[in-house]
Amino acid sequence: MDILGQFNLGFIITKLGNDLFIVDQHATDEKYNFEMLQRHTVLQSQRLIVPQCMELTASNETILVDNLDVFKKNGFDFKIEPEAPPTQRVKLVSAPASKNWTFGKDDIEEMVFMLTDSPNVMCRPTRIRMMFASRSCRKSVMIGTPLNKAEMKKIVLHMGEIEQPWSCPHGRPTMRHLFNLDMLPS
Template sequence: MPLQFSLQQLAQRVKKLQQLKKSEDEPKYRRFRAKINPGDNQSAEDELKKEICKDMFKEMSIIGQFNLGFIITKLNADIFMIDQHATDEKYNFEMLQQHTVLQGQRLIVPQSLHLTAVSENILIENIDIFRKNGFEFLINEEAQAMERVKLVSLPTSKNWTLGLLI
């Protein structure tokens, strides 16, 4: 029985199979388009930059957890890795910032601070910020530099008194 054979058809079929194989090997995700160039990485940085706000967390769907410390989430076509410990610290800091009330605790004897002239000027220029945070100072304009400021009140909150770092 004669068998029909065409070398041309065989070559076409092999070509189609090779093309199908190539398309299966190609990744199904979006490729990084920017070129990595040590002299000009701005386009690469722009492509990787993604800013998120707190409201976006409500829209994220959780994919899973990695290494007992990271949550993998998805928002639209983007995937994010969230550090659970850093997120917890941020939350605790914001709660403390909102609910902590600092009060001043007057000292019996004012303390000399022994600041450098530059530090002394910075303190005097920003005295309102220190007062808002519970610190009070006596400033003697007549005294010589580095001896003009004395601490008279420290901030306290609940059972904690903030003090000097020595």
């Protein structure tokens, strides 16, 4: 996309072929920052004073044990007791904690549910996604910020590097098609 300029200190006007687009500078930067946090952040764990028995079904225990690396990247650590009876084999020994955010059994159960359909796929529970959305919003370029051509180009290039560039984590569209220049009267 060619950068044509900034509009109203919040939008980047771009051109691709004969099509003009308007790019929301904040939503686009936020989505890029969000996906980078999702992809690269390994949450730090806080050790529990007393391990908590998870009381999962036997099949959910198996899903959790088979996906320990996914839980580890999300900051959860477990003690596995193979000799214990089914449903009592897994104990939570540390959970992620980040500033004002704490996580626990509900987040683990949500992850087990997600991993049921997509084993060994990196996933994040809803509350961790919410934390990343909040952090990515605060660190992104704000509406009202004047950008030079290089800064606009960087935002637009980043849009091309992410998997789901269509809306920010809060649902705001990152880009809209304005019109095709071929539609202008001669």
